[in-house]
Amino acid sequence: MTTPSNWFGQPRGLTILFLTNMWEQFSYYGMRALLVYYMTTTLLFDQEKSSSIYGFYTAFAYFTPIIGGTIADRWLGKKRAVIIGATIMAAGHFMMAFEPAFYFALATIALGNGLFLPTLPAQINDLYHSGDPRRPWAYNVYYVGVNVGAFLAPLICGFLGETYGWHWGFGAAGVGMLTGLVIYLWGQRYLPPERRADAHPATPAPITHRGRNTFLLLLGIGLAVTVFRGAYEQIGNTFALWMRDDVDRVIGGIEIGAAMFFSLNPLLVMIMTPFLLARWKRQAERGTELSVMHKMATGALIVAASYLVVAAAEAVSGAGSAHWLWLLSFFLIFTLGELYILPNGLGIFARLAPPKLGASTVAAWYLAIFAGSLAAGQVGRLWSHVDHTSFFLLLAGIATAAAMLLFLLDRPTKAVLAAAADAGPDEDLTDVGIGLARQRHG
Structure with a gap:
């Protein structure tokens, strides 16, 4: 469906998804910019260990969406998955400020990301009728949000972390995630109702x-x-x-x-x-x-x-x-x-x-x-x-x-x-x- 009033020539819901995504990207890239520096200077991990942990963390940040998307499709629905995922990720970012919680914080962020990442962009198509010519451009607008958040994160989180302490940078990333969650909750009225999945899917076609x-x-x-x-x-x-x-x-x-x-x-x-x-x-x-x-x-x-x-x-x-x-x-x-x-x-x-x-x-x-x-x-x-x-x-x-x-x-x-x-x-x-x-x- 298309909402009757638009912002910037697009449905209002796209602005909500854009801003939510922008702040989530801010939190992710802000934390990532500090992670290796934090491990090698504060936690005093050697370079090999830091490299392995960084690799495992970024890997599971991609793996959990495969499971999280299935959970959202079958049980939670897109909106609840975004809200739960964002809340879990914000908690993980704030836990990064406490050294003993380091591993648990990384796991928490990755788990929340699994629910959030595949379900937020999946709501874009629901904003438009199938023949709406604006739909292809919607993804480009959304894409800008990714880059704006990724651009601001190292400047703000990086500056705070390197100037005042790594925990200030991680805290800023958590604030960014909470900001995105608040925007998403406030903008619910601009998002269309979810399309219900078919409870009795057809038998899969044979592999040709x-x-x-x-x-x-x-x-x-x-x-x-x-x-x-x-x-x-x-x-x-x-x-x-x-x-x-x-x-x-x-x-x-x-x-x-x-x-x-x-x-x-x-x-x-x-x-x-x-x-x-x-x-x-x-x-x-x-x-x-x-x-x-x-x-x-x-x-x-x-x-x-x-x-x-x-x-x-x-x-x-x-x-x-x-x-x-x-x-x-x-x-x-x-x-x-x-x-x-x-x-x-x-x-x-x-x-x-x-x-x-x-x-x-x-x-x-x-x-x-x-x-x-x-x-x-x-x-x-x-x-x-x-x-x-x-x-x-x-x-x-x-x-x-x-x-x-x-x-x-x-x-x-x-x-x-x-x-x-x-x-x-x-x-x-x-x-x-x-x-x-x-x-x-x-």
């Missing part, structure tokens, strides 16, 4: 040859993404340590806190996305646009290049500190690569989702991220055992290997997409990948 091909293709893409994540997820792990320890962050006579530099990534996403989409549109009009697998492979290669830049910075600076311009160059290249691979990855899972299995198919994308985050935690353990130049060269090699796998999947992807086009696309899911690719995390 086309279905097997689609499954095998998505499995292959998932494996390639798992490899890619082993390098990509170092951004908040070992790369955070490099920013803190090996970069001269003095700009205009003022030393900028390492955590605050994390705001560069979402800021660049917001700046670069319109130009990249315009470029792809012009290429499509000329018939020169890259295939989806070539885009993803190109993205992996660009991310590999970003790690080569850091390796070069290490080699040039030697025992000294790298200039902050190396850091800026890394984020420019890294973000461009991210925009090539992640939105297209989630988009291909959404486009190939079988009827009535859309949520489960998209959840499989999060399962690949779960496995990749676990792998990243173990790759990060090497940071203390090899020189940093070699480590970043290894990350570039991992991203390149993922690119090669994606290139190999180009021909089967074209065949499966052609078969899916002949059968008719699933209207509700074709635009999800564009709007939600950065949702948490990617």
